[in-house]
Amino acid sequence: MACNPRNAFPGTVYNNADRALDLYGDNIEVDYRGYEVTVENFIRLLTDRLGEDVPRGKRLGSDGGSNVLVYMTGHGGNEFLKFQDSEEIGSWDLADAFEQMWEKKRYNEMLFMIDTCQANTLYKHFYSPNIIATGSSEIDQSSYSHHADNDVGVAVIDRWTYYNLDFLETQVTSPTSKLTLADLFGSYDESKIHSNPGYRWDLFPGGEEKGRERLVMDFFGNVQGVEVEGVGGNETEWREDMRRLEEIIYRARARGNMTGAKKSETPVEEVIAPGRDLGKGRVEGAAKIEGVEAWGQRVLGAGALLGCALIWGGASWLESR
Amino acid sequence: MKHISCLLLSLLLGLLVSADPKYKELLNLQPLNPASLLASFNFKSNASLQSYEQQHFKYIPRSLGQILQHAKTRELHLRFSTGRWDDESWGARPWGGTKEGGTGVELWAWVEGDSDADSFARWVTLNNALSGLFCASLNFIDSTRSTRPRMTFEPASSVFNASSENLYLLHGSLPREVVCTENLTPFLKLLPCKGKAGIASLLDGHKLFDASWQSMAIDVRSVCPENGSECSIEMEQTVDMVLDVDRSKRPRDNPIPRPIPSEHLQCDQSKPYAGDEACYPSDANLGQSWTLAEIFGRPIQGSCLAEDSYGQLRDSVCINVPHEREVNLYGDAVETKNEAGTSRCFAIPASNPFELVLSHIGPQTFNKVSQPPLYASRSFTGHGQERGGVQTLLTNPSTSSSIQFVYFETLPWFMKPYLHTLTARLTTASTTSPDIIEETFYRPALDRRRGTQLELLISVPADSAVILTYDFDKAILRYTEYPPDANRGFDVAPAVIRLLPSSGNSSSNSQAPLYIRTSSLLLPLPTPDFSMPYNVIILTSTVMALAFGMIFNLLVRRFVGADEVEGWNLAALKAKARGRVAVLVDRVSGKGQKLEKTVQ
Numbered sequence: 039m040a041c042n043p044r045n046a047f048p049g050t051v052y053n054n055a056d057r058a059l060d061l062y063g064d065n066i067e068v069d070y071r072g073y074e075v076t077v078e079n080f081i082r083l084l085t086d087r088l089g090e091d092v093p094r095g096k097r098l099g100s101d102g103g104s105n106v107l108v109y110m111t112g113h114g115g116n117e118f119l120k121f122q123d124s125e126e127i128g129s130w131d132l133a134d135a136f137e138q139m140w141e142k143k144r145y146n147e148m149l150f151m152i153d154t155c156q157a158n159t160l161y162k163h164f165y166s167p168n169i170i171a172t173g174s175s176e177i178d179q180s181s182y183s184h185h186a187d188n189d190v191g192v193a194v195i196d197r198w199t200y201y202n203l204d205f206l207e208t209q210v211t212s213p214t215s216k217l218t219l220a221d222l223f224g225s226y227d228e229s230k231i232h233s234n235p236g237y238r239w240d241l242f243p244g245g246e247e248k249g250r251e252r253l254v255m256d257f258f259g260n261v262q263g264v265e266v267e268g269v270g271g272n273e274t275e276w277r278e279d280m281r282r283l284e285e286i287i288y289r290a291r292a293r294g295n296m297t298g299a300k301k302s303e304t305p306v307e308e309v310i311a312p313g314r315d316l317g318k319g320r321v322e323g324a325a326k327i328e329g330v331e332a333w334g335q336r337v338l339g340a341g342a343l344l345g346c347a348l349i350w351g352g353a354s355w356l357e358s359r
Numbered sequence: 360m361k362h363i364s365c366l367l368l369s370l371l372l373g374l375l376v377s378a379d380p381k382y383k384e385l386l387n388l389q390p391l392n393p394a395s396l397l398a399s400f401n402f403k404s405n406a407s408l409q410s411y412e413q414q415h416f417k418y419i420p421r422s423l424g425q426i427l428q429h430a431k432t433r434e435l436h437l438r439f440s441t442g443r444w445d446d447e448s449w450g451a452r453p454w455g456g457t458k459e460g461g462t463g464v465e466l467w468a469w470v471e472g473d474s475d476a477d478s479f480a481r482w483v484t485l486n487n488a489l490s491g492l493f494c495a496s497l498n499f500i501d502s503t504r505s506t507r508p509r510m511t512f513e514p515a516s517s518v519f520n521a522s523s524e525n526l527y528l529l530h531g532s533l534p535r536e537v538v539c540t541e542n543l544t545p546f547l548k549l550l551p552c553k554g555k556a557g558i559a560s561l562l563d564g565h566k567l568f569d570a571s572w573q574s575m576a577i578d579v580r581s582v583c584p585e586n587g588s589e590c591s592i593e594m595e596q597t598v599d600m601v602l603d604v605d606r607s608k609r610p611r612d613n614p615i616p617r618p619i620p621s622e623h624l625q626c627d628q629s630k631p632y633a634g635d636e637a638c639y640p641s642d643a644n645l646g647q648s649w650t651l652a653e654i655f656g657r658p659i660q661g662s663c664l665a666e667d668s669y670g671q672l673r674d675s676v677c678i679n680v681p682h683e684r685e686v687n688l689y690g691d692a693v694e695t696k697n698e699a700g701t702s703r704c705f706a707i708p709a710s711n712p713f714e715l716v717l718s719h720i721g722p723q724t725f726n727k728v729s730q731p732p733l734y735a736s737r738s739f740t741g742h743g744q745e746r747g748g749v750q751t752l753l754t755n756p757s758t759s760s761s762i763q764f765v766y767f768e769t770l771p772w773f774m775k776p777y778l779h780t781l782t783a784r785l786t787t788a789s790t791t792s793p794d795i796i797e798e799t800f801y802r803p804a805l806d807r808r809r810g811t812q813l814e815l816l817i818s819v820p821a822d823s824a825v826i827l828t829y830d831f832d833k834a835i836l837r838y839t840e841y842p843p844d845a846n847r848g849f850d851v852a853p854a855v856i857r858l859l860p861s862s863g864n865s866s867s868n869s870q871a872p873l874y875i876r877t878s879s880l881l882l883p884l885p886t887p888d889f890s891m892p893y894n895v896i897i898l899t900s901t902v903m904a905l906a907f908g909m910i911f912n913l914l915v916r917r918f919v920g921a922d923e924v925e926g927w928n929l930a931a932l933k934a935k936a937r938g939r940v941a942v943l944v945d946r947v948s949g950k951g952q953k954l955e956k957t958v959q
Binding site: 039040041042046047048049050057062063064065066067068069071072073074089091092093094095096122123124125189323324325326327 | 441483484487488490491492494496498499506507508509535536537538539540541544545547563564565567568569611612613614615778798799800801802812813814842843844889
């Protein structure tokens with residue numbers, strides 16, 4: 039957390055003790071943070087199993103044409119990665135979540151990168167197509183941190199992440215960069231990383247040969263291509279589109295006039311029906327407490343006590359006879 | 360003639376009112392003491408209610424407007440705050456405390472609905488949508504954190520009547536929420552100039568979240584002018600921060616103070632122990648002079664929509680220092696000084712950067728900070744993991760008038776107060792005074808479904824202090840209900856105090872409400888040993904393995920009596936060995952003779 043009171047540099051995350059590059063930046067947006075970062079939420083995000091109230095910013099929103107990059111880093115071990123120091127995600131959890139994504143057509147190609155101890159075990163169980171996976175270290179190998187910043191008081195970055203970032207910062211200079219995954223993976227120097235990075239190509243159609251030709255910006259860049267169907271243009275088709283658009287505009291105008299006339303109704307918005315079980319958790323208002331000194335209550339209490347004493351006394355008197 | 364001039368005057372006034380600009384921004388800089396500076400940013404956008412309802416958005420941002428329309432929210436107040444307002448040295452709060460929230464995130468809104476359940480469903484929708492827009496975990500405001508305050512909040516909109524229009528007030532707070540750059544980014548994007556121009560260009564997350572205290576506020580309300588002209592919807596965005604001037608002036612990549620070399624050290628000679636050997640560092644020139652760029656990291660980048668409907672530039676920066684104090688400007692700005700001699704304002708032209716330099720003069724050139732109407736501090740008492748107590752000290756500093764206020768507290772369900780232990784007494788008296796608490800609104804907690812709500816109407820006599828105490832029990836949570844950092848403790852939302860205008864003074868009835876918030880509390884709950892399940896698994900497995908081994912051993916072993924076993928004597932061993940040798944000899948010699956041997 040960049041604004042944790044223990045951070046001597048509020049609102050800043052550095053990748054290096056020279057503090058040249060502020061990773062947190064000036065206009066960052068974070069979708070899940072704090073206690074929201076759980077294994078459950080992560081898998082729900084991947085598989086889109088979210089409630090209808092969840093806003094668009096907290097959904098992945100990918101489809102069968104999207105390339106998805108999953109980059110994970112943290113503490114982990116043989117076939118697991120820790121979340122929040124209290125729970126773990128396993129290799130099978132990831133594999134099954136990705137399979138569900140594939141079945142739901144939520145990605146076209148996926149690049150999975152992981153930086154943790156024994157990272158290469160995490161993608162061992164993947165079985166869905168079109169995934170390229172890479173990790174920082176083999177089984178029984180540790181992934182080390184790069185260096186520590188004494189003013190921050192902790193290690194600032196992991197080695198593998200550091201050299202990945204270094205490649206992206208120095209080599210990939212524009213959104214139109216033509217560098218491929220072969221260039222990225224070729225930049226890994228095992229003597230610098232202090233562990234052996236691993237790759238998995240067998241799920242990708244065409245295998246390693248085709249996978250290495252994929253551009254880095256296919257995954258790291260937000261490059262959106264426009265697909266034009268039926269090149270040459272279909273006259274009737276776009277006329278039909280225009281007609282439909284006109285209809286939509288006409289309807290919107292009609293609605294606008296209506297809202298202007300009838301203030302109480304806004305038909306643009308659907309009415310939210312009260313949820314099935316929401317009534318159970320509804321918030322009730324507070325009730326006013328009458329004075330504690332109320333004499334009526336005291337008399338009632340004293341009367342009840344006296345009654346009990348009389349009954350007890352009477353019963354014991356009857357018994358003694 | 361008189362009538363005509365009156366008419367003209369009223370016409371002119373009407374014009375002035377209708378020429379109310381659609382967007383206004385103002386930065387108010389107020390040095391609180393030599394070392395700290397209060398910067399209050401205020402951005403006000405307007406749109407007519409009709410255009411808003413037709414989804415015609417201009418200065419009211421579409422992203423927020425559509426959320427409010429979808430969740431049928433008529434009035435919204437959202438706060439992001441960190442730090443503590445130090446009212447001992449900083450005095451009264453800016454905006455009378457109406458634009459600040461408790462530590463973390465606080466939200467209250469008037470939501471339309473046919474019933475309680477209906478409005479609550481919309482409240483949940485609103486929270487979820489806002490959590491996406493503002494990058495905060497507002498979706499954690501569920502039924503356990505929502506309350507319906509009775510006396511503490513009143514609608515700021517002049518247009519509606521909450522009871523007759525089926526409007527429900529809901530309030531929720533997240534004291535644990537960290538406020539950071541990701542909350543400022545969407546906040547700036549709601550502004551017409553997106554923080555690129557005007558005073559908003561000074562807002563930088565690195566400086567804002569380095570402040571000693573900061574509060575970001577968004578208020579949306581509807582306003583109907585009394586002269587019957589068109590109703591409008593008004594959105595006000597406010598950022599208040601108290602900057603430590605010295606801290607802000609340090610370079611960003613090297614903010615950690617290093618020891619000053621002894622030759623640059625200035626000693627405070629007024630101390631009795633000052634001498635050649637001892638040096639008590641002087642704070643005489645702490646934060647004395649500064650420029651905008653030094654404090655905020657950059658100068659103001661021109662102005663944002665600063666021209667009013669007559670093409671005149673409006674003031675957008677004001678600084679509250681006496682006129683004796685020299686203020687230098689870089690960039691062509693128009694300066695106006697107020698008559699009281701305490702502040703001056705600047706109108707900034709659109710395109711030029713604007714820089715302001717407050718010069719270094721003696722320590723007396725500050726406006727005196729005003730005294731807050733009430734001091735409030737809240738703390739935990741007691742010890743142990745089972746129960747505890749809460750003690751609130753409410754001090755009325757006024758020597759002449761008593762003060763009446765609403766004290767509003769929401770407690771999480773796992774903190775269970777006992778209402779019969781609620782007492783209020785004057786610090787001067789040894790016994791409780793029954794007339795201090797005038798009214799009590801209370802909603803008890805239900806486990807895992809809702810928290811406690813406590814609203815008290817309290818009055819404190821002049822020049823005295825009241826101690827409010829109650830006891831509570833700590834609940835034990837289920838294993839899975841503990842957060843990842845359970846040993847840090849659980850945050851309890853700050854208490855909200857709304858000061859009521861004193862009834863004796865009729866002129867103060869119309870004044871704006873005043874609010875004060877206490878700091879949040881950190882409640883340590885009994886936490887289990889989280890490695891316990893693993894220990895249990897290991898121990899149980901060991902016990903089971905031992906038991907299984909023993910039983911298995913018992914089942915497969917054949918038991919024989921001691922007398923059934925042949926003795927272990929040398930003669931038998933010799934006989935056996937001799938037998939083996941004989942067999943070997945026979946094989947070698949090929950005689951094929953069979954020898955009888957004993958089986959043991």
